[in-house]
Structures are given as C-alpha cells and as structure tokens.
Amino acid sequence: MSATFIGMPGNFPKNAEKAVQDSQLRFNLRKATHTIRDKRAEVVGELPDWGELRAAGKAIKDDVLHNLDRYLIQLEEAVTRAGGTVHWARDAAEANRIVTDLVKATGETEVVKVKSMATQEIGLNEALAAHGIAAYETDLAELIVQLGDDFPSHILVPAIHRNRSEIREIFLDKMPGVSRDLTDDPPALTEAARLHLRDRFLRSKVAISGANFMVAETGTLVVLESEGNGRMCLSLPETLISVVGIEKLLPSWRDLEVFLQLLPRSSTGERMNPYTSMWTGAVEGQEFHLVLLDNGRTDVLADEVGRQALRCIRCSACLNVCPVYERAGGHAYGSVYPGPIGAILTPQLRGMTTDLDASLPFASSLCGACYDVCPVAIDIPEVLVDLRAKAPHAAAERAAMKVAGWVLDDHERLATAQRAATRLRRFVPKKGLPGPMSAWTDTRDVPEIPEESFRDWWERAGRSASAEER
Amino acid sequence: MASGMSAREEILAKVRAAVAGAPTVEIPRGYRTRRQVDDLVGLFAERVGDYRAIVRVVPSAELGATIDACVHGRRMVVPDGFGRDGGWDDLDTADGVMTHCAVAIAETGTIVLDHGPGQGTRAQTLVPDYHLCVVLADQIVPGVPEAVERLDPSRPLTWISGPSATSDIELNRVEGVHGPRTLEVLIST
Numbered sequence: 001m002s003a004t005f006i007g008m009p010g011n012f013p014k015n016a017e018k019a020v021q022d023s024q025l026r027f028n029l030r031k032a033t034h035t036i037r038d039k040r041a042e043v044v045g046e047l048p049d050w051g052e053l054r055a056a057g058k059a060i061k062d063d064v065l066h067n068l069d070r071y072l073i074q075l076e077e078a079v080t081r082a083g084g085t086v087h088w089a090r091d092a093a094e095a096n097r098i099v100t101d102l103v104k105a106t107g108e109t110e111v112v113k114v115k116s117m118a119t120q121e122i123g124l125n126e127a128l129a130a131h132g133i134a135a136y137e138t139d140l141a142e143l144i145v146q147l148g149d150d151f152p153s154h155i156l157v158p159a160i161h162r163n164r165s166e167i168r169e170i171f172l173d174k175m176p177g178v179s180r181d182l183t184d185d186p187p188a189l190t191e192a193a194r195l196h197l198r199d200r201f202l203r204s205k206v207a208i209s210g211a212n213f214m215v216a217e218t219g220t221l222v223v224l225e226s227e228g229n230g231r232m233c234l235s236l237p238e239t240l241i242s243v244v245g246i247e248k249l250l251p252s253w254r255d256l257e258v259f260l261q262l263l264p265r266s267s268t269g270e271r272m273n274p275y276t277s278m279w280t281g282a283v284e285g286q287e288f289h290l291v292l293l294d295n296g297r298t299d300v301l302a303d304e305v306g307r308q309a310l311r312c313i314r315c316s317a318c319l320n321v322c323p324v325y326e327r328a329g330g331h332a333y334g335s336v337y338p339g340p341i342g343a344i345l346t347p348q349l350r351g352m353t354t355d356l357d358a359s360l361p362f363a364s365s366l367c368g369a370c371y372d373v374c375p376v377a378i379d380i381p382e383v384l385v386d387l388r389a390k391a392p393h394a395a396a397e398r399a400a401m402k403v404a405g406w407v408l409d410d411h412e413r414l415a416t417a418q419r420a421a422t423r424l425r426r427f428v429p430k431k432g433l434p435g436p437m438s439a440w441t442d443t444r445d446v447p448e449i450p451e452e453s454f455r456d457w458w459e460r461a462g463r464s465a466s467a468e469e470r
Numbered sequence: 471m472a473s474g475m476s477a478r479e480e481i482l483a484k485v486r487a488a489v490a491g492a493p494t495v496e497i498p499r500g501y502r503t504r505r506q507v508d509d510l511v512g513l514f515a516e517r518v519g520d521y522r523a524i525v526r527v528v529p530s531a532e533l534g535a536t537i538d539a540c541v542h543g544r545r546m547v548v549p550d551g552f553g554r555d556g557g558w559d560d561l562d563t564a565d566g567v568m569t570h571c572a573v574a575i576a577e578t579g580t581i582v583l584d585h586g587p588g589q590g591t592r593a594q595t596l597v598p599d600y601h602l603c604v605v606l607a608d609q610i611v612p613g614v615p616e617a618v619e620r621l622d623p624s625r626p627l628t629w630i631s632g633p634s635a636t637s638d639i640e641l642n643r644v645e646g647v648h649g650p651r652t653l654e655v656l657i658s659t
Contacts, residue, residue: 028640031640031641032640032641035641036641048502049500049501049502052498052499052500052501052502053501055498055500056497056498056499056500056501059495059496059497059498060497062495063495063497065489065492066489066492066493066494066495067489068485068489069482069485069486069489072481072482072485073482082624088476088477088478088481089477090477090480090481094477138648139638140636140638140639140647141636141638144638157637157638157641159638159639160641163640164639164640167639186639186640186642186644187644189639190636190639190644190646190647193647194646194647194648197648198648201648202562202597215623218623218624220623226634226635226636226637226647227634227635227636227647227648227649228596228634228647228648228649228650229647229648231592231596231628231648231649232596232648234592235591235592235593235596235626236593236596246481246485253618253623254618254619256618257503257614257615257618257619258501260614260618260629261501261614268637270631271517271520271577271578271579271631272575272578272579272580272629272631273631274521274630274631274632274633274634274635274649275628275629275630275631275634275649276627276628276629277592277626277627277628277629278623278626278627278628278629279626279627280623280624280625280626283592283626284591284592284626292481294477294481294484298481298484298485298488299484299488301484301485301488301489302484302487302488307488
C-alpha cells in the first residue's frame with residue numbers, strides 16, 4: 001500500500017532543505033520539468049486562439065462555481081436518468097465509507113484503480129485495506145509509487161522523482177513473477193508492468209476511477225489518459241465507481257470543445273492525449289456509481305479570493321514552470337497536490353492548522369510563472385499573498401509588524417527611526433540577527449545601513465541642487 | 471450544520487451560502503469554432519503519423535484489398551456492421567481488431583469511436599494488440615469544436631490519438647502499455 005500524506009509532520013522549509021541536498025532528485029526534476037515545459041510551449045504556440053480558449057475556460061469554470069448547486073442537481077438528474085446512481089459525500093470518511101460499502105456489496109475483495117487525485121486526497125486505498133479490500137493502482141507511475149510504498153510527487157507523473165534503475169529495483173523487489181533478467185530500459189520496464197497488470201484487468205469485477213470532467217447537461221463523465229489502463233478499468237469490470245470532486249463540472253456538452261484543447265496541451269504537451277473515454281450513466285450493461293465529494297471544497301468556495309483555485313483542471317503546467325517545485329520536488333509540499341496549485345489548494349482544503357499547511361503559502365517566490373501558464377488563469381500569486389495574510393504568525397512577528405506599521409504610517413516617525421538606525425549602524429551585525437530575526441539572516445546578509453537617509457540627504461543637498469538647475 | 475440533514479442537502483446548502491450574490495458570468499467564445507483547412511486528408515494523415523501510428527491514404531476501390539494486406543494472416547475481430555465476414559470471436563486470443571469510426575479530427579490527429587455499427591464494443595477495440603481503423607475522408611473535420619458538435623453524448627465515446635503510450639519513466643515516451651501497441655489508420659478517399 002502506498003503511504004498517505006495525511007498528518008505528515010514537518011513544514012515546507014524543513015522538507016525542502018532535505019530535498020535540495022539530494023542531487024539525484026534535483027537532476028531528475030530538472031530534466032523532467034524542462035522537457036515538459038518545452039513541449040507545452042511548442043503545442044500551445046501552434047494555436048493562434050490560445051488566449052481566447054483560456055479566457056473561455058476561466059469563464060466557464062467561474063460560471064460552474066457561481067451556479068454549482070444548480071449544475072450539481074442537473075448532473076444528478078442526468079446520471080440517474082442514464083441508469084447511474086449518485087452518492088454525496090461531505091468528507092473523506094463519508095466517501096470512503098460509501099465506496100467501501102459499494103465494493104462489499106459486490107462480494108469482491110480486489111479492485112483496480114485508474115489514477116485519481118480525489119481518491120488519493122481521501123486516502124481511499126488505505127480505507128479499503130482496513131476492510132480487507134486490496135486496491136491495485138494501474139497507471140504505471142502510480143504502480144511504481146504503490147509498489148515502492150512511496151508518495152506521489154507530481155500530479156501528472158507521480159514517479160517523476162524516480163529514475164530507471166530505482167524503478168527496476170522496485171519491480172524486482174515487489175512485482176511477483178517478474179523476470180530476474182529485467183533491464184532498466186524503459187520499454188522493458190513498461191512491458192513488465194503490462195504483463196503484471198494484464199491478468200488483473202481481465203479478472204477484476206470492480207473498478208474505481210476519478211474524472212477530469214462531468215457534464216451537467218448530459219451527465220457525461222470524461223477521463224483523459226495515455227496508457228490504456230483507464231480504458232481497461234472503465235470498460236471491462238462489471239461495476240464502476242467514480243469518485244469526483246464537486247467542482248469538476250462543466251455546464252454543457254459544448255464546453256468540452258474548450259477543455260479538450262486546453263488540458264492535453266497544458267498537461268502532457270501533446271495536441272491530444274492518446275485516449276479519452278466518455279460515458280453517460282450505466283454503459284454496456286455495467287453498474288455505475290458516482291460519488292460526489294465535497295471534503296473542504298465548499299469552504300474554499302466561500303472565500304471570494306481563494307475560490308478561483310477550484311477552477312483547477314489538474315494539468316500540472318504550474319508545477320513544471322515553478323522554480324521552487326523544480327528544486328524542492330513534490331514531497332516537500334506534504335500533499336497529493338504539490339507545486340504552486342498545491343500551495344494554494346492544500347491550505348484551503350485542510351485549513352492552516354498544522355505547521356506544514358500554514359507554511360505552504362510561503363513556498364513561492366511570487367514570480368508569477370504559474371499564473372502565465374495556467375489554462376484557466378488562476379492568479380496563484382494573488383491567492384498566495386491573501387493566504388499569507390490569513391496564516392498564523394508568531395507573536396513576536398505580529399508585534400514587530402505592528403511597530404513597523406506605526407512607524408511607516410507617519411513621515412516624521414519614519415525620519416526619526418531612520419536617524420536612529422544611522423546612529424546605531426555600527427552596532428547592527430551583518431549576519432546572525434538575534435531571536436526570530438535569525439530566520440531572515442540564515443540565508444541573507446543584513447543590508448548596509450547608509451550614513452544618511454535619502455530623506456535627510458534630499459533635505460540637505462538635493463532640494464537646493466535641483467532648484468539651482470532650474 | 472443540523473444533524474439529520476442528508477449529505478446532499480448539506481453540501482447544496484453550503485454551496486448556496488458560499489456563492490450567494492456571486493455575479494453572473496458571461497462566457498466569451500472568441501476562439502475558433504470553424505477552421506479553414508484546405509487539405510483535410512493531408513493534415514489528418516500528417517498528424518496521425520506524428521503519434522507514430524501507421525497511416526495510408528487509399529482510394530475507396532482499393533480499400534478491400536488494402537485491408538486484406540493489412541490483416542496478413544492475423545486473427546482479427548470483425549465487429550457487427552463492419553461489412554466483412556470471418557472474424558475471430560475470442561478476444562483473448564485475437565491478434566487485432568478492425569473498425570470504422572464516428573468522426574476524425576485533422577488538427578489533432580484523433581479518431582473518435584462511438585461504438586456504433588462497425589465500431590465494436592469498448593472491449594473489442596481495447597484488448598487486441600493491433601487496431602486497424604478505416605476512416606472515410608468525409609468523416610474528417612478540421613478541429614475539436616467541429617468534432618464535439620457531431621458527436622452524440624448519450625453514446626460511449628473513445629477518442630484515440632495514436633497508440634497507447636506512457637512517459638512515466640524519466641519522461642521517455644514508450645509506445646504500447648495496455649491499449650493496442652500498433653494503430654494503423656486507412657483513410658479511404
């Protein structure tokens with residue numbers, strides 16, 4: 001079973017400090033993120049109307065969020081009409097209970113899974129395991145993560161932190177019946193995974209998936225993938241259970257014309273991903289259950305600034321361009337949602353009650369590259385700054401900020417403070433400020449305090465000099 | 471929240487409270503919904519080829535003979551409505567499947583199956599390792615919006631762009647994971 005992020009200790013700076021010491025990890029991440037970002041730039045550049053598609057994508061998702069109650073009811077009606085059953089889950093525990101009961105009702109003790117962020121978010125595999133149900137991940141990267149008892153580190157390529165020789169070791173160690181002659185050639189490793197899962201696909205009676213989109217108007221669910229494991233899980237088993245966040249809606253069938261252009265190009269950097277499956281209700285004799293998941297989303301929706309994070313279509317373009325993600329890697333974020341989107345989504349979904357979650361809004365240089373590439377124009381820096389203000393701050397920091405605010409509020413007070421600093425300049429150390437200020441000087445020098453402030457210089461020399469020039 | 475409220479009622483109530491007073495959103499649709507492509511067959515063939523699928527443009531009179539040549543002794547699943555006899559029925563031992571499609575997209579090199587007559591079930595087009603797909607020239611549309619407009623959402627749909635692939639190991643693209651490892655597209659003109 002793969003491990004779960006829930007209740008992970010530490011905080012972002014501590015986690016990142018460890019990660020940046022790992023040169024293999026940094027090499028793997030740099031290579032991967034640069035490769036995908038270049039591919040993305042190329043295929044996005046092919047479309048002359050990318051800006052218009054992005055504007056439409058943003059507006060469609062805002063429309064969904066502003067009318068979410070209406071669209072959810074419309075979706076429920078459409079899915080039910082097409083022979084599916086809709087369930088509602090307030091939180092992770094409720095969703096896990098619903099899915100567990102559905103699987104138990106089939107009498108099966110094994111399920112196959114399509115890569116899904118929502119089911120990772122709620123820790124479904126662990127919940128099923130507690131009831132004696134084994135959940136098998138079928139996406140190659142998820143399989144690598146699961147067999148390695150590891151954490152995913154990227155939304156799209158969860159095993160991005162592993163190189164081929166590490167993957168070979170995991171397969172030799174954990175994959176039953178694998179040939180001892182297995183090489184670390186990617187096609188050979190892929191073939192081993194194909195053979196390992198083939199039988200399981202043909203045998204499994206229950207599959208669990210997420211969805212990229214749900215169309216309210218028609219009740220259609222959409223899954224984009226590359227390998228065909230999604231098609232296997234969605235079409236072969238007798239029972240299909242899809243767990244989907246309530247924000248994954250699109251209002252109308254037509255809206256897919258926008259998102260089927262935005263998502264593949266932003267995500268894998270392809271004109272189109274190899275396979276996209278769409279189904280409406282129960283298909284070809286299958287039994288279909290849809291579990292609509294809240295788990296903190298309605299709280300995010302209530303925040304006027306933060307709610308834009310719910311526009312996210314999980315493409316991971318923001319991860320691939322982020323200078324912080326490229327160096328720290330996905331694990332440092334302590335969540336299934338790493339990178340810039342994770343830094344705004346995780347603290348909102350889980351609240352900022354742990355040291356880790358409260359540190360996430362600060363895991364950014366605010367450079368804005370994430371906003372530029374976001375296909376639904378989420379202003380991630382804006383939300384980060386807003387969350388930073390809402391995050392808990394230490395008493396000393398709050399007191400210092402209060403004093404700073406008081407000083408900066410009045411030019412007389414500022415001038416007095418600057419003159420005091422000038423007089424004391426010799427006594428201020430260049431490095432290693434005391435107490436909580438040491439956090440700042442750990443990685444920086446104290447800037448030199450000038451002999452005279454600009455204001456005083458201007459009063460003394462500048463004003464008269466500029467008057468003379470005139 | 472009050473106990474006794476169902477999850478459905480509670481989620482909907484929270485949604486309504488969260489977005490009360492949120493403004494109406496106008497959706498700007500300034501993107502291209504119609505593309506002008508002079509050589510649809512040529513562009514489609516080029517883009518399918520970019521995915522490392524095999525593509526041939528075949529005059530309709532030669533289609534039957536070309537299919538024979540492609541089959542070349544393979545045990546092929548032939549779905550109902552394809553218009554050919556002598557298919558192989560057992561999926562597990564079949565070498566391949568031949569299908570028509572519902573629509574094809576030039577700009578992205580995509581074929582879409584709606585699993586109607588001649589297109590097989592979802593399993594039939596997935597389990598065999600070789601997929602031979604016949605696309606009629608007039609089924610090719612320029613872009614994604616034109617395809618979405620032609621498709622029926624009440625049908626199960628499978629969009630296929632090249633053979634099954636993964637880039638999960640060091641981002642090296644490897645063709646052929648769980649879906650058909652070989653995709654061959656015949657464009658009948």
